[in-house]
Amino acid sequence: MAEKNSDFEPNIVAFLCNWCSYAGADLAGTSRIQYPSNVRVIRVMCSGRVNPLFVMNALQQGADGVLISGCHPGDCHYMQGNYYARRRFMLMRNFLEYLGVEPERVRMSWVSASEGAKWKEVIEEVVSGVKSVGPMNKFQRRQLNW
Amino acid sequence: MVEIEKLREIAREVISREDVRQLIGYRQGTYGFRARPAFVTTPEEVDQLIFSPACVNNLATYLTLEEKLPVPRGQEPDLRKVAVMVKGCDSRALVQQMEEKAYERDRIVVLGIPCTGVVDMDKVEERFPNVLSRGEIAMEGDKFVLSFDGKREEVPKEELLADKCRRCRYPTPLVYDQLLDEEVARFADDDYSDVLELEKRSAEEKWAYWEEKFSRCIRCYSCRNVCPMCYCEDCVLDRLNPQWMRRSVDISENTAYHIARAYHLAGRCIQCGECQRVCPVEIPLMELNRKFYKDVEELYDYEPGTDAEAPPLLATFKVDDREDFIL
Amino acid sequence: MNGKPKIGVYVCHCGTNIAGVVNVEEVVQFASTLPDVVVARNYSYMCSDPGQALITDDIEKFGLNRVVVASCSPRMHEPTFRKTLLSGGLNPYFLEMANIREQCSWVHEDPIAATEKAKRIVEAAVVKARRLEALDVKEVDVEPACLIIGAGIAGIQAALDIADAGFKVYLVEKSPTVGGHMAQLDKTFPTLDCSACILTPKMVDVANHPNIELMTYSQVEEISGYIGNFEVKVRKKSRFVDMDKCTGCGACAEVCRMAGRIPNEFDEGIGMRGAIYLPFPQAVPAKYTIDKENCLFLSKGKCGESPKCKEACQAEAINFDLQDEIVEFKVGTIIVATGYDVFDARKKPEYAYGVYDNVLTALEFERLVNASGPTGGKIVMLERGKKKKKKEGEEVEPPKVPKSITFIQCVGSRDKSVGNEYCSRVCCMYTAKLAHLAKDKIPDCEVTIFYMDVRAFGKGFEEFYDRVRREGVRYIRGNPSEIFKRGDKLVVKAEDTLTATPLEHETDMVVLSVGLVPRSDNREIIDLLKLSQSSDLFYLEAHPKLRPVDTASDGIFLAGVCQGPKDIPDAVAQAKGAASAAMIPMASGKVKVEAQTSVVNEATCRGCGFCVAVCPYTAIELVEVNRNGWPVKVARVNEALCKGCGACAAACLSGSIQQRSFKDIQILPQIQALGVK
Secondary structure, rough: OOOOOEEEEEEEEEEEEOOOOOHHHHHHHHOOOOOOOEEEEEEOHHHHHHHHHHHHHHHHHOOOEEEEEEEEOOOOOOOOOHHHHHHHHHHHHHHHHOOOOHHEEEEEEEEOOHHHHHHHHHHHHHHHHHHHHOOOOOOOOOOOOO | OHHHHHHHHHHHHHHHHEEEEEEEEEEEOOOOOOOOEEEOOOOHHHHHHHHHOOOOOOOOOHHHOOOOOOOOOOOOOOOOOEEEEEOOOHHHHHHHHHHOOOOOOEEEEEEEEEOOOOOHHHHHHOOOOOOOOEEEEEOOEEEEEEEOOEEEEEEEHHEEEEEHHOOOOOOOOOOOEOOOOOOOOOOOOOOOOOHHHHHHHHHHHHHHHHHHHHHHOOOHHHHHHOOOOOOOOOOHHHHHOOOOOOOOOOHHHHHHHHHHHHHOOOOOOOOOOOHHHOOOOOHHHHHHHHHHHHHHHHHHOOOOOOOOOOOOHHHHHOOOOOOOOOO | OOOOOOOOEEEEEOOOOOOOOOOHHHHHHHHOOOOOOOEEEEEEEOHHHHHHHHHHHHHHHHOOEEEEEEEEOOOHHHHHHHHHHHHOOOOOHHHEEEEEEEHHHHOOOOOOHHHHHHHHHHHHHHHHHOOOOOOOOOOEEEEEEEEEEEEEEEEHHHHHHHHHHOOOEEOOOOOOOOOHHHHHOEEEOOOOOOOHHHHHHHHHHHHOOOOOOEEEEEEEEEEEEEEEEEEEEEEOOOOEOOOOOOOOHHHHHHHHOOOOOOEEEEOOOOOOOEEEEEEEEEEOOOOOEEEOOOOOOHHHOOOOOOOOHHHHHOOEEEEEOOOOOEEEEOOEEEEEOOOOOEHHHHHHHHHHHOOOOOEEEEEHHHHOOOOOOOOOOOOOOOOOOOOOOOOOOOOOOOOOOHHHHEEEEEEEOOOOHHEEOOOOHHHHHHHHEEEEHHHHOOOOEEEEEOOOOOOOOOOOHHHHHHHHOOOOOEEEEOOOEEEEOOOOOOEEEEEEEOOOEEEEEEEEEEEEEOEEEOOOHHHHHHHOHHHHHOOOOOOOOOOOOOOOOOOOOOOOEEHHHHHOOOOOHHHHHHHHHOOOHHHHHHHOEEEEEOOOOOOEEOOOOOOOOHHHOOOOOOOOOEEEEOOOOOEEEEEEOOOOOOOOOHHHHHHHHOOOEEEEOOOOOHHHHHHHHHHHH
C-alpha cells in the first residue's frame, strides 16, 4: 500500500458518552493536555446508544478509523449501557476484521471523567494504530461529482 | 424417513380442527426434484403434501412473512392457529421467533419432522447435470436414491448432503406438538472449519475475497426476504429517512448492506442456510452469518434458537464479558 | 416552527482561549456556506449578556429557528444557551453546541489543524441542528406520601422526619415489632448509651404519629409506577389476634402450651417463647402475635381440649379465623431501609459455631448482657438445646459464670474465603464494647480479643478503644485458625503475629464478632424495585460520593445498612438524608422528567421486546395495539421512567425506537460531516 506514508493524517470519528468519556476529553482540555487533532467527536448520552452500524457507516463515509468510548464497567451513568456496548463492539470488531478491515480501525476504550491523561493516551494509540494500516481503501463511498 | 401416508393423516387431522386456519407443508414442485411450499386450508388439499430430501425450504419463514391485510370494517381478524411442518433446523427458527415474541406458542401447531438430511441441489446438478427437472429423490438408509430417465442412481449420503446438514446438531425438532417419526440423534457437530480457514488469512486476502463476493451482489434482497428472522415491517436497510445505505449497486453500498444484514442476525441466525441457497449470484452468505455464530458461541456460550426463554443475546450481558480489546 | 430550518451560527472567541488558536473568522466564513445557515457571527464572549443578546436579536431579525453555538463544552454552557433560546421564544432543544474549546483550541497548538477541526465540528453541529426537534419538558405530580420499607432505626428515623414535615408515611415492617437490630442491643458504642432507652421513645412515636400508618407483620407485595406515582400493595399477615382488642396483657402467652419451647428470634434463639408471643416487652405495637407454624391449633388443628390462650384472653382478641389483609395505596417516593443479617458463623466451620455450646455470635452475647434478655443481663455459660424442665422441689443448679471470654474479630468480614471482601465497620467497636461490658459484669473475668487490625475511625472510637485496653482487655493480633475442646475448656489456636508466636489460648467462652451481610431475602426487594447491587451485594447507590442515598430509579432512596455496613449514627444520618431527599419532590409537588427520552414508531415496531430487555429502568413495555384490525404487540415508553440513555435505540433492529435529540436521523448526518476529509 503506497499510501502508507508518514504524511498520512487519518480521520477518526469518535463516539463518546456524555458522562465519562466526553467529560474526560473535556478534562484533557481544561488541563491543556495536547494530543493529535485527528479525532472528531460525536457526543451521545451513553455508549449504549452507539449502534455498531454507525461504525460501518463512518468507515463508509470516509473515516479511517472509529473509536467508541464509555465509562468503565460498573460506572455507567445508566448502569448497564457500557456492558451492552462491550458485547456489540466485540462482535462487530471481530466481524469487520473477518472481512479484512484491520482491527486497528475499530477501537473501544473506557475513559472516566477523571482520565484526561488517559484520553490523550487513547488518542495517540488510536491515531498511531490507524496510521500503521494506512487510509481506509476498502468500501468507502466514492464522492460523486457531476 | 417420514411415511407420507402418516404425514397426510396427521395433517388431515390438524387442518380439520376448527382452531386451525392453515397448514404450511411441502408439495411437489413444478419440476422433478424440486419441492415447494404448500399452503393447505382444507382436508382435501392434504393429499398433495410430501416430504423428501428435496424439502429444503424453511417453512418457518412463512409464519412471519404472511401479510396481514387490513381487516374490513365490521369483520374480525382470523386469529386461528397456523400449523407448520418443520425439520430440526427449521424448528430453531420457531424457537428464535418465539424468543423474539413474534407470536405466542399457542398460536401455532408444530408438526415436527425428525430429519435425516436434505440434498444440496447444486451438488446434484454438478453430479448429474440437467436432470433436476425430471426425476425424484428419496433417502434409503445412508444413500440418496435418484430416479430419472428410467435410471436409478444410488449416491452415498455424504456426497449430496447440504452443508448445513453435515454440521447439524439438532436433526430432531426442538419444538413440536406432534413428531412425525422417531427422533434422530445428533449426527454431526460443527467444527467451523470454513470460518477458521478464512480467519487465518491476512487482511488483504480477506478483503480481496469479500470484495469479489460483494461486488457480485445485485441487491435483490432475496437473502433477506427468505430469512425466517428478517421480518421487520419496514426494513431499515431500504428506508430512505434516515438512509443507512444508498440503493446504488457498488462495492461500498453492497458491503454496507452485507455488514448490516449479517450484524442484524448476530445471535439470531439459526443456520438454516436459506439465504445462501437462494442467492442468485452465489455469495457465501453463511460464511458471514457463521462468523457471528461462532463468535457468539465462543464468547457468550449462546446458541440462538435453542431456548425460547433465553434473553436476546445483544439485549443482555455478563459483568465479566471479555474486554481485552478495550483500551 | 418545524418549517425550513433557519440556522444561526455563533462562534465564540472565549477571549483568546479559542481565538488564540482557532481562526474564528475563517470558521464563521465556512459556517455561512453551510446549508440552511442564515447568519454566522463571532463574538468575544458568547456567554456574556451582549453575546446572548446577539442570539435573541437574530432570532427576531432573521426568524432563526435553530441555533448553533461554537464555544466551550456543552457540559459547561448548554443550560445557559438553552435559556437564551427560551428567552428568545425558541424551544430550548433547538440548540446544538460545537465544542471548539475543550476538545479543540485547548488541546491543539497548530492553528491550521485546529481551525480545520473546528470547521468539521461546526459542520457536524449544523447538520445535526437542521434535524433538531422541539421537545417538551414535562412535569408529573408527586403524591405527598412516602413508603418506607423496614422499621429498624433507619426506617424509624426517616419516617419520623418525613411525618414531622407533614407528609404521609406508610411504614411497613416484616416482623411483628418495629425496632430492628438496634432493639436487640444492650449498650451502644462508644458512648455506652442504653440502646433501648434511646430507641423505644422513637418506636412509640412512630406508632402514635398521626401522619404515620404503621404496618407491622406486613410485606410489600407489589410496586408499580414511577416517581410521584407509585402504586403499592401490602400484605398484612394475620396475627390471629384482633389488634384493636388486644391489650397486650400477656395472659395468653403464659398459658400457651408451647410456652418456653420455641426459640425466640429476638433473643437470637437463646431465650424461648410460646406460639403466641410478644418478641420483647417493649415491642411496638404491644400486641401479641400467633406464629401459625408453631401454634398447635393452627398447625395441627388441635390444642388440648381447646386453645388455652383463647380462654385466657378476657378481651376476646384471639380469633383463629382472621385472614391476611391486602391494602393498596399510592405514594410519591419510597425509602428502602431493610437492614441486614449477621454473618452465618457456620460458614467458618473451623470456629465450631453450632458445635460447642459456648461459641456464641456477638449478637447472642449481646442478648446475654442485655438486662431485658433471657438471662436478665447475667453472662452465664450456655447449655443449649436442653429444656429446663423444673420438677417440683428440685434444686436447679445455678448456671456457671465464665471466668474467661475470648472474642474473635472479623468473622465473615475482610474474608475472601467466604466471599466478603469488605470491612463490616462496626465489629471492632462493638467487640470493644462487649469486652467492656463483660469486664464490667464479671470483674475478675479474663477478656481477650483476637484481631487483624483495629479500625477505630469514628468520633470517640480511638478513645474508647484506649479505655477498654486500659481496663485490662488483652488484644492479640492474629486470626485464629481453629477452635477445639480440651476438657472443660475451649482452645483457640492462633498465632500472635506481632511476636510470630504460635499459641493455644484456653477459654470458657468464645464470642465471634460476626460481620454484617446483605439480608438473605434481599432478592424480594430487588425484584420489586429493580434495584442494583454493588459487588458486596448490598444495594447500590446512584453515585458512591455525590448521591449516596439515591438509587438509579428516581424517587427511590436507600437508608441504613441495606446500602452497606454502617453504625447507628451513620444509619441515622443516612436515614435523615434519605428523608430529606424524598421530601424534595414531595415538597415541590412536581418533578421534571427527562425530555430526551425514547419514542416508538408504532407503525414499524415489530414487538420483539429487545428494547424492553435492554432498558435498565423498565421504562418500556409491550402493549397490544390494533394494526389494520389485527392485534399486534408494540413497545411503548413510559416517559416518566425513561432516563434517556438510548440503549434501546441501538438494540432496535428496525430503527423503530429512537432517542429524542439522538435519533439515527440526527447522528448519521454528523457522521457524514465528520467523515469528509
